Amino acid sequence: MDSITPLTIGEHRLARFPEGLTLDCGKHLAPIDVAYCTYGQLSHQRDNAILICHAFTGDQYVAETHPLTGKPGWWERMVGVGKPIDTDKFFVICSNVLGGCMGSTGPMSIHEDGTKREPWGTDFPPITIRDMVRAQCKLVRYLGIDKLFAVIGGSMGGMQVLEWTVTYPKMMLAAIPIATAPFHSAQNIAFNEVGRQAIIADPDWRSGRYWHEGVVPARGLAVARMMAHITYLSEKALMRKFGRRVREGGSSGNKFTGNFIGHIPLFGDIFEVESYLHYQGSSFVRRFDANSYLTITRAMDWFDLASDYDGELTVAFSGTSVLFCVISFSSDWLFPTSAARILVRALNQATANVSFVEIETDKGHDAFLLDEPDLDRTIRGFLRGVAEHVGLY
């Protein structure tokens, strides 16, 4: 990984807001850039826009080839012509979150401070999920939209969806929070903190000023990613995909069979699950910025929708007219169904219009990104229902 150079900010479609944004921390951040993609056509009535909120390490490239990795968009199976989120019917928007590293203002952005002109690094102000949502709201208005048809997202994207329903309830018709929770749990915080520690323990992090020295904390970031990746999958999915299979060859060129043979190295890929994790780690560092990792995980940690309402989640949703479709996955242990139930109970108590679906799957948290026909059906059906409800089609 020594040959990795810092990410360059590529060419992204940007909306610039010179007036900036006053953040939850009290600081004013200006200007701010919001990098985004859109799909489909905005209707004449401007009533068919869907905002998709990406997950922690996702980005705006929902349904097109990623410019950095060359891979398909992260939700191509969900968004497109004839897909559950049908771009023949809907105008779909997705923006890189504030604090991210795919064009929106974040720790990698250049900061002009008196005579200095350099990346923000760890001087980038702490941000919250609400700050991310405020930046998205600016973009939505900039695109000439007063009211979104729906806001949809999974995992941290789901947190943004929930924050939208509380901060801008009048600007949206429907919400689909997927595989998410109304607050980050102690376990969620704990895993995030281990990832952060792995990054800052890497000497190449250089107190966050790695850009200046042409290095990246690749090893620490890879460790953080590998650990996080385990939490995205269920034990059953890992067992089904890899079991205890050993690699033919392995990194050392040895062949391992059976229980235990000859010279076994302590390190390197012995089991298939290890080489899978190594791949996840090393490919991640080519597309993600370590300081964004720190900033965004902190934003997640602070997420607690009820905290502004004396801990009463029901009060947060009081009188809401948003139509909710809450989705969880049975084998998701990072954002388990029990967390979704807390959300649904509060929504019910607030007499919100809410449907709740727990999808049976062994794919774990990542199920929202994977081939899960029940998820497709649920989203397609709910969007159709809302559209009929308001006479959209």
Added chain:
Amino acid sequence: MDSITPLTIGEHRLARFPEGLTLDCGKHLAPIDVAYCTYGQLSHQRDNAILICHAFTGDQYVAETHPLTGKPGWWERMVGVGKPIDTDKFFVICSNVLGGCMGSTGPMSIHEDGTKREPWGTDFPPITIRDMVRAQCKLVRYLGIDKLFAVIGGSMGGMQVLEWTVTYPKMMLAAIPIATAPFHSAQNIAFNEVGRQAIIADPDWRSGRYWHEGVVPARGLAVARMMAHITYLSEKALMRKFGRRVREGGSSGNKFTGNFIGHIPLFGDIFEVESYLHYQGSSFVRRFDANSYLTITRAMDWFDLASDYDGELTVAFSGTSVLFCVISFSSDWLFPTSAARILVRALNQATANVSFVEIETDKGHDAFLLDEPDLDRTIRGFLRGVAEHVGLY
């Protein structure tokens, strides 16, 4: 953590076996030292000995103050006069595992190789759970015992218990494997691998030769420990113990209250669960050796009791006369009850004498070390039953 110096091998009670041991990897390791503690008196008939097998980062100091940490023994609540494993009745033995760092031969031991005389480091041969058990068996015979009354252990200790029942079934009457599994799962391997990667990513690991340079890979080892520690607890236990509480003061001296206030550092202890993890990480590096961490996690990864029996676990236990008491905890997600059920099904199919208890608790994997009255009752009751069965008392 910069002031930490390498662990010194202290004064431990040792049994030395000059003839050594041929390991599963084919190498011959000689001599080997087995460091151990005992409690209670061996009966005249030598029929009251219980071997306790410690977990991954445990050691032989079961029921006495730890010489390095000054803390009470790790199972004082279970082992002692009048305790469930009653030292008025039983002679209790516990030895540091082969590959460990508390006196038994391991990567930290001095290796004489021609003109060189230095710690083994990563040249220490790879070992298996069966190798650990073979070393224990030598100790048991050295103490003049032909047949153990019981072998008891949790987690990796439980793996050793299971290995005992397959390798030396005639040398034991009863087995109590707790919070364990007949094989390491893909998820278990994945977490271990992330821990290893965190250690070897630390430049102070120095390719395993850190002793020579008076350093230890303290940051990498702490990251590994913090991550592992999360897996030992349930989400519910973390939520109950720490919730989303923020520390008063924190490492930066700031006070955080509510959702978000003023200047929030990206790093350091904000949430109580973080400072708990940091403590776990930093105290661990004072008592555990990084190369032992690598060696022992690999031994766990290789553990698959059925692999020598064409994958048929039932065959491994065929004709066994060992009396089994299998214990799992309802909230243990590292070694879940589903893994214990696989074991119990195989034992039943082998017509073994097996009782199985799933203890309801929200304490997670660590429950076997904690105040869990149901566990005490189960162990006390089972041992009494076996003792009556053979007319011991």
